[in-house]
Amino acid sequence: MKIGSLVLATVVLGATALAFGVSSKVEVGASAPTFDTLDSKGKAVRLEDYKGKYVVLEWSNFGCPYVKKHYNSGNMQALQRKYTQKGVVWLTIFSSAEGQQGYYPPAELTKLGVEKKMSSKLIPDPDGILGKLYGAKNTPTMFVVDPNGHIAYMGGIDDKATPDPEDIASAKNYVATALDEALAGKPVTTTKSRPYGCGIHYKN
């Protein structure tokens, strides 16, 4: 009888150094600022690990009516699912400071991610470092980074700056369009648009 050996591996989540790139000009065509951070489960998330893939950065706040518009309707989750299935890496980032509206402790974020059926990695950013690195001011604000690490799209999710879910169907979704064009090897036609939403509550 073969007795398997039981190995207990204790993973220690120590104070891992979180590294962030220098905040160079954030604009379409420029290199996306690098970062080395942790997701809500404590796993490392590094932009350089995603070279060769498209990466979507989605700034979020579940309490914001403009985010609720896209989540209660299932719109955001559908986008996450569609594009992660195509090999796109999707990061949903929460930059509100602890104690401020929009903040959730990492374990809570993981739980909400499951409840909301999100296919993205949830990134707690309570010190606002990642948010300020990318100049994110409101939620939802979106970035698409191409496989060479350049910003292919930045700005709003679509062209209807309202909190009304009824506007989703008739809106032009800039992120989906940019990804569809880029994945088909075509140039992205709309590379930026005004992001709309609630202000991010950065640490003072």
Added chain:
Amino acid sequence: MAPQWHSYYINPGESGQATSIKWKLPPGFKAGPILWPVPIRKVIGDVAGFIYEDNVYLITTITPPKNLRSGMSVRLGATASWLLCREACVPQKSSLELKLRTGPKGNPNPDFAKVVSAQPSRSPTLIGQAKIVDKHAEVKVAVVAPDLVGAQFFPADPTYFGADVSEIKSVSSGISLRVPLSKYSPGIPRRITGILVIPSGAAKGAHWIDIQVTEH
């Protein structure tokens, strides 16, 4: 609005949404755009916006048809939508109706006159030129104002402008503004619109400007 809550200017800045009004008017009646009063620029935790606090009156000019007769009953309906924020943001909506009776003499509300007088002036004589240089709108306004300490400009088009601070200075021909374009600007605006506040001198007050962009 309750203390610390705020609503937004036509260009809300880096977050928020401007108030909008949908009118339901009798045939022949036309509603103009909202005539925005001077907002405040406020930076809350690194996010800048153009907002209104306390009470704000958003005026709209309703133009009746030429054949309006005396003794008619007129019903004006409006649904206003706005975003109210403090830490959290709450979209709000309100439908209101006003029944008026036409007559030979107007019956102006004295409080209304106060609100109207606080409005930015919309002088067609406030002319100028604008061009886009190095991701900025360079605007010259033909108004002499030697003291511009505390002057402010609130650009109105959120597609092209955020809530950045404009450089405003006095030049021989008037006032020169340098307004940063938003980093999300899709291109070049055709016109520069917004409220210019001149704190002192002969041109003291708030002025709505609407200047065509010529070269770029």
